Structures are given as C-alpha cells and as structure tokens.
Amino acid sequence: MLVRADQALPRGPRGERPDRRWGRREWTWVVVVMVGFVLAVEAAAIYYDLRGPVRLLSDDFFGRPVAGEVKVAGLALAVMCMPRRFRGWFLATVVGVEILFNIQRYLAGEHLHFGNGVMWALAGLAVYALWQLKGRDQEVTLKAVGIAAILIVTSRVAGVWLELTMQALPFVADWFVEVADRALGSPSWVMGRFVNEHEWYLWLITKVYTYLPVGAAVVAYFQLRRSSTEGFPRHHIVRSFILIGAIGPVVYFLFPVVGPAYAFGGQVPGAAWLDVWPNVVPTSLEPISAYYSQLAPRNCMPSLHTAWATAILLHALRGPRLLKAFGVFWFVCTLSATLGIGAHYGIDLVAGFVFALTLETALVRPEDGWHRRRLLTIAGGAGTFAAILVATRYLSVPMAQSGPVAAVLLLGSAAAMAFAYYRVAFPSSGAVRLGAVVDGAVPTVLPGAVEAPRLRA
Numbered sequence: 001m002l003v004r005a006d007q008a009l010p011r012g013p014r015g016e017r018p019d020r021r022w023g024r025r026e027w028t029w030v031v032v033v034m035v036g037f038v039l040a041v042e043a044a045a046i047y048y049d050l051r052g053p054v055r056l057l058s059d060d061f062f063g064r065p066v067a068g069e070v071k072v073a074g075l076a077l078a079v080m081c082m083p084r085r086f087r088g089w090f091l092a093t094v095v096g097v098e099i100l101f102n103i104q105r106y107l108a109g110e111h112l113h114f115g116n117g118v119m120w121a122l123a124g125l126a127v128y129a130l131w132q133l134k135g136r137d138q139e140v141t142l143k144a145v146g147i148a149a150i151l152i153v154t155s156r157v158a159g160v161w162l163e164l165t166m167q168a169l170p171f172v173a174d175w176f177v178e179v180a181d182r183a184l185g186s187p188s189w190v191m192g193r194f195v196n197e198h199e200w201y202l203w204l205i206t207k208v209y210t211y212l213p214v215g216a217a218v219v220a221y222f223q224l225r226r227s228s229t230e231g232f233p234r235h236h237i238v239r240s241f242i243l244i245g246a247i248g249p250v251v252y253f254l255f256p257v258v259g260p261a262y263a264f265g266g267q268v269p270g271a272a273w274l275d276v277w278p279n280v281v282p283t284s285l286e287p288i289s290a291y292y293s294q295l296a297p298r299n300c301m302p303s304l305h306t307a308w309a310t311a312i313l314l315h316a317l318r319g320p321r322l323l324k325a326f327g328v329f330w331f332v333c334t335l336s337a338t339l340g341i342g343a344h345y346g347i348d349l350v351a352g353f354v355f356a357l358t359l360e361t362a363l364v365r366p367e368d369g370w371h372r373r374r375l376l377t378i379a380g381g382a383g384t385f386a387a388i389l390v391a392t393r394y395l396s397v398p399m400a401q402s403g404p405v406a407a408v409l410l411l412g413s414a415a416a417m418a419f420a421y422y423r424v425a426f427p428s429s430g431a432v433r434l435g436a437v438v439d440g441a442v443p444t445v446l447p448g449a450v451e452a453p454r455l456r457a
Helices: 024-047 053-062 068-081 084-107 116-132 135-168 174-184 187-197 199-210 212-224 237-254 304-316 321-340 346-363 372-394 396-401 404-425
Strands: none
Touching: 024 053, 024 135, 053 116, 053 135, 068 084, 068 116, 068 135, 068 212, 084 116, 116 135, 135 237, 174 187, 174 346, 174 372, 174 396, 174 404, 187 199, 187 321, 199 212, 199 321, 212 237, 212 304, 212 321, 237 304, 237 346, 304 321, 304 346, 321 346, 346 372, 346 404, 372 396, 372 404, 396 404
C-alpha cells in the first residue's frame, strides 16, 4: 500500500501503534457495502416512484448527465492521482466521447451536456488497470478511478436521498428551529437582508455554495498532486467528504427541516406558512411540527454545506499560505450563503460545525491510533451534537427567552469542540516532528524541536 513518508507524523500522545493498513480484502468489503447501499436506495426510490441512483448513473453513461461541477471535480481528482503517462490519452478519451455525444445532441436540436466522456473514460481506465496493469501501477490507477467514481456516485445517491426525504417526511420541524434560532439573533434573517442589499456579494456566495465540490478539488490538488509517484497521504479531504456525506443525511430523517426561505419565504410559491423571510422575524412562541409541501427537500439539520466547508478549512490550514487563505475565503462565503439565501438557520450551522469536527477528530492523524484523548473528543462531539438537536426540539421556547444564555452555550460548545479537536490534531508531545521511521525512511526534525521518543518495532 502506497503511503507518503513525509506524511508519517509521530504517533499518539502515548506512542500508540497505528492499526494495520487496509488491503484488498478490506477494500472489497467497502465496495460490496457501497453497492448494497446504492441498490437499497434504488429500491426505496422505486417504491416511491422516483428515479433511483442506478437509473441516474445510466443517464451519465448513455443519456443526459447532470451535476457538471461534480464531474469536473471527479475528472480533476482522477487526473491528478493517476500515473502521468495515462493522463494524455485519458483526457483525449474524455474530449472525444464528449464531442461524439454532443454532436448527436446538436444535430437533434437538444441542449449540450457534459459528463458522458468522464464516465466512459473512467470505466475504460478501470478495465485497463484490471486487465493490463500489475502491482504499483494498478494500485495507483484504481485509486484514481475510485476517488472520482465515489464522488460521482455519492452525488447521485445524495440527490435521490433528498427526494426520499421529500416523499417520506411530510411534516417538518422548522417552527422549533426558527424559535430556538432567535437565541442567536435570527442570523438567516439578518444575512438575508444584507445580501439583498449587496447583490455582488449574493452573486459571489451563491457561486461558492453551488461549486462546493470544486472547492474541495482545489484542496485535494495540494494534498494529492504527488500521489501517483509518492503515494497517498494518510489523511486527505476526500475521506472527510465521503464520511460527512455518508453519515450526515441520516439525520435528515431524524430531524426534517426545509429552511427559512421555504417555510417562511417564497421559495415554493404558495407553500410558506408565513411569507416574511427575510424582512420580518416571526413572533410566535408556540412551535409545532407542521405539514410542508413535498416539493422541498428536508435537508437542513445539520448543514452539510457547513460541515464540508469546515473540512475544506481544516485541510487548507495544513497547506501553504495561499491555500490557507483559500480555505478561509471558502468557509466564510459558504456560511454566508447558507444563511443569506435562506437555506439554513443559524443553529443548523452550529450543528454542522460540531458534526464536522467530530468526524475530523476520528480521521485526523490515523498514525496515532485510537488513543483516549481521541475517543473522549469523539464522544464529547457526538454528545454535543445530540444535545443541540434535543434542545432545539424540546427547549426552543426557553432558548428564545433566555437572552444571551442559550447563545453562549451554543457558541461555547462549538468553541470547546474546536479546542478539543485542536488538541487531537496537534498533540503537544513531540508534535513538532515532521517525519517518522517508515519503511526505512529517515525522520526529519525541525531545528530546535524536541523529537518524540522512538517507538518499539
């Protein structure tokens, strides 16, 4: 298994040994589980008379693909991760297939689309790697294809998942979230009015919100650009995005919320309970679960855009100065967009931030193993996340009436989680060492740094 030696950071605060690396058997099980999940979502979609992920993926190959920004991000990831000698003919295949499909569309008077070439080129490269390549070349090539394929497949599954929330969850809890959100000053209403007065900022944050996968691809470029020759780093943003996208949507079924622009605005004409967003904050203190039009997804709690933007920020802060600035910019614009376009309440963002930090704690510095500090932080993050959901549902009125108390507790819990994550990501014991002995590699130590004790073989 390829692992970059320069990413082999010191082990845990007590010198814990890392777990054995995954081999062919483990990855086979991952593929089996993913295929099973896709088929389960397909069955649920058929039950509700929806187009499932299998049918949508067939469109990506043979029909009219959508989500072009996801295809672009997948293409970029595959190209940067595959061996250099394959990049030219891979891109030529993408361009050639795209031209063929779009010539047919042009002659038929249809709109042009992008994506068929990416899918066929990825499939062809996977077949070639399994059939012709061996050893290291095969492993690197299949990883490149796998990363791109996972991104594309999960985007299709996510789209169907949102449609399932619309069909299976007619009642939503927006009243509870809106009332509780008053403890934070109803930030969606505040930001909504601000962006309406500054159209250039609304345009900017909407683009950032829409092209989230592209933002992740930029960070991935810095992390994975040498993966074809030096191996993959132990922790990278693709893993974070996959885990957030796999676990987060489950909460939609536990806490369905559509967002202020839907429940209290005109996003779905005639469906709003009150058409007051973002100009007037509701005053009712009698929240209830109420029916809402099944034309809107129930995908607000937690804010996964916030969670993914947090992952982009955390990974970017480990990179060069330019990448750090990019991560901060993307994070601020994403949070502004989630509030400014009325997609989320403020509490959604707090929950998404805590959610992302909890999962990042589980992923960061895998060479440290599952030490006590990591486990306690994960448990604390999960408990904090659950407490936010429970308090929003059952204590929304006391939160709204508490003045600054609830706001301090909410923001303080997020800050405490950030500090706990920092202690896991940057442990004090020997944390300044840059390298470790891996397969005979010589460790590198910063001048004046205290080297962590060597570990027993």
